[in-house]
Amino acid sequence: MLKAILFDKDGTLIELGETWDEPSVEVVDLLLGRKVLSATERKRMDRLLGINESRTGLIPNSLFATGSIEEQADILAEYLNEDPKELAHFIESHYLNYIQHAKMPAKLMSGSIEVLKALEKDYILGVVTNDNRSITMVTLERTGLLDYMSFVACADDFGPKPKPDALHVFAQEYEVSLDEIAYVGDSSIDMAYGQLTQAAIGLAIDDAHLAHLEEADYIIRSLEELPEIIRRIEERLEK
Secondary structure, eight states: OOOEEEEOSBTTTBOHHHHHHHHHHHHHHHHHTTSOOOHHHHHHHHHHHTBOTTSSSBOTTSHHHHSOHHHHHHHHHHHHTOOHHHHHHHHHHHHHHHHHHOSSOOOBOTTHHHHHHHHTTTSEEEEEOSSOHHHHHHHHHHHTGGGGOSEEEOHHHHOSTTOOHHHHHHHHHHTOOGGGEEEEESSHHHHHHHTTSSEEEEEOSSGGGGGGOTTOSEEESSGGGHHHHHHHHHHHHHO
C-alpha cells in the first residue's frame, strides 16, 4: 500500500507561468544585459535558458522552468564568464525579492488545497522541488500549502532532481520504502524522479505537456483527478 505522496512545486501545486514568468524574464534580461548581444545571439540564449519567443514567459520543461538555480547559474556563468556561485546568489535574491513583495501570493493550481486536504488524512505529504529553500518556504507559507506538508526538500539541501538523495532521506525519516511512495510532477525530470518510487504521476493541464511525460505511469489532466488515481494504485497493489 501507499504511505506517502510527494509533489513537485511549480507547475504541479503552483501555477508556473503566472507565478514565475515575469521574474524569470526579468532576471535573464538583467544578466544577459551585461554583454552586448546580436539579435541572433539573444534568441539563441533565450532558447537555451527557456524564455519563449515572445519573451513573455517560460518554455515548459526548459532549464528555467525545471532546473535548479545552481544549474541555471552554471549555464549563465559559462556564457558570461562569471562566478556561478555569485550568479546563483543573484538569481535567488531576485526571485526571493519578487515573491516577498508580490501583491498576490503565487497562484495555486486549481484544486491544490482541496486535494491536499483529502489526501492528508491517509498519507504523509511532502514537496520535493528543484527550487531553493528560501524561495520555497516563502511560497509555501504565503499560499497555505505548507500547512499540509510534513516534508520539504529543496535543491540546495539535497541536490537537484532526479538525484535521489531527498527520497532516501524521506524514506528513512518516515520509515517507508520507495515503493510505498508516489510522486506527482509535470516535467520529464519529475517523471524520471517518480520512476524511483511506486508511481510517477504526470500532470498535463494541456496537450503540450504530454510530450514531457512519456515516462509517467499515470497521467492526470487536473489535480482533482489525483485521489481517483491514488485509489486505483491502491487497488492494484492489493491484488
